[in-house]
Amino acid sequence: MIFHRYHGLGNDYLVCHHSVAALLSNQQIQRVCDRHYGIGSDGLLIDDDGADIPSLRIINPDGSEAEKSGNGLRIYARYLFDIGRVTHEPFLVNTAGGQVRCEVTEGAHQVIVDMGQAKFSPAALPATVEGDEALALPLVAGGHNLSATLVSMGNPHCVIRVEKLDLDLVRQLGAEIETLAIFPKRTNVQFAQVIDRNTIRIGIWERGAGYTLASGSSSCAAASAMRKLGLVDDTVTVQMPGGELAIRFSGDFQVNMRGPVQKIATLTLDNDCFRDMPA
Numbered sequence: 001m002i003f004h005r006y007h008g009l010g011n012d013y014l015v016c017h018h019s020v021a022a023l024l025s026n027q028q029i030q031r032v033c034d035r036h037y038g039i040g041s042d043g044l045l046i047d048d049d050g051a052d053i054p055s056l057r058i059i060n061p062d063g064s065e066a067e068k069s070g071n072g073l074r075i076y077a078r079y080l081f082d083i084g085r086v087t088h089e090p091f092l093v094n095t096a097g098g099q100v101r102c103e104v105t106e107g108a109h110q111v112i113v114d115m116g117q118a119k120f121s122p123a124a125l126p127a128t129v130e131g132d133e134a135l136a137l138p139l140v141a142g143g144h145n146l147s148a149t150l151v152s153m154g155n156p157h158c159v160i161r162v163e164k165l166d167l168d169l170v171r172q173l174g175a176e177i178e179t180l181a182i183f184p185k186r187t188n189v190q191f192a193q194v195i196d197r198n199t200i201r202i203g204i205w206e207r208g209a210g211y212t213l214a215s216g217s218s219s220c221a222a223a224s225a226m227r228k229l230g231l232v233d234d235t236v237t238v239q240m241p242g243g244e245l246a247i248r249f250s251g252d253f254q255v256n257m258r259g260p261v262q263k264i265a266t267l268t269l270d271n272d273c274f275r276d277m278p279a
């Protein structure tokens with residue numbers, strides 16, 4: 001079983017063909033993503049081929065399926081380029097969270113994705129919150145009074161605005177916010193500090209993955225939330241522990257994202273990895 005390992009700013013994924021994924025149970029996928037007992041990754045990207053338009057499925061390390069992933073899409077686009085399925089011309093990719101346009105550029109080092117429209121309706125996440133939008137919603141977690149803006153990028157995000165980013169607090173409160181009862185499908189969580197009108201800094205807790213060094217959809221969601229609150233302009237650099245992504249808004253919250261992708265290795269999984277697991 002062959003897996004291709006890539007990362008986008010330290011947000012690392014394994015890519016495999018659907019014929020490989022079909023051989024794996026959900027428990028085995030979790031094992032493959034485990035950093036001690038498997039190869040280790042922030043998730044599995046399944047190349048579903050697709051007749052005309054390439055199609056991507058995204059599985060989190062806990063075995064749950066995500067509708068969309070920004071870095072997952074950037075990595076999948078680079079993988080498609082590496083296997084010769086696409087060129088430097090822009091191309092479309094289907095995900096459960098909508099169709100996006102990708103472009104592999106600067107050799108193959110930078111990948112641009114039009115992520116679609118940021119949506120602020122709680123129903124889009126979903127979140128069981130009254131109203132057409134949830135902006136600067138008061139939220140309590142771990143005894144902290146927080147201010148949350150809810151955003152769907154095709155997958156759900158809860159963006160907490162803070163005066164000063166504290167990554168320990170992200171780790172401390174992430175799981176509690178991810179699983180709040182108002183989020184029936186759980187949520188990704190970002191703590192966001194505005195540095196200036198073109199720069200924000202975020203810490204990330206991903207649904208089904210936990211603390212990660214970077215996240216593409218989180219960057220889009222956090223920048224969108226700060227834009228909606230009137231705190232940033234149309235171009236925003238999102239700083240994360242793993243590095244930076246460039247976000248650009250056009251029209252009615254159409255979000256474009258650009259950043260680097262690196263290939264790490266092509267790996268063959270040994271069946272012995274599953275020896276202690278029920279058949």
Ligand SMILES: N[C@@H](CCC[C@H](N)C(=O)O)C(=O)O
Pocket residue numbers: 011042043058060065066067068069070071072155156188206207208209214215216217218
């Ligand atoms: N790392 C991703 C997000 C992956 C999916 C997420 N954990 C979810 O469940 O929605 C990104 O770069 O967007």
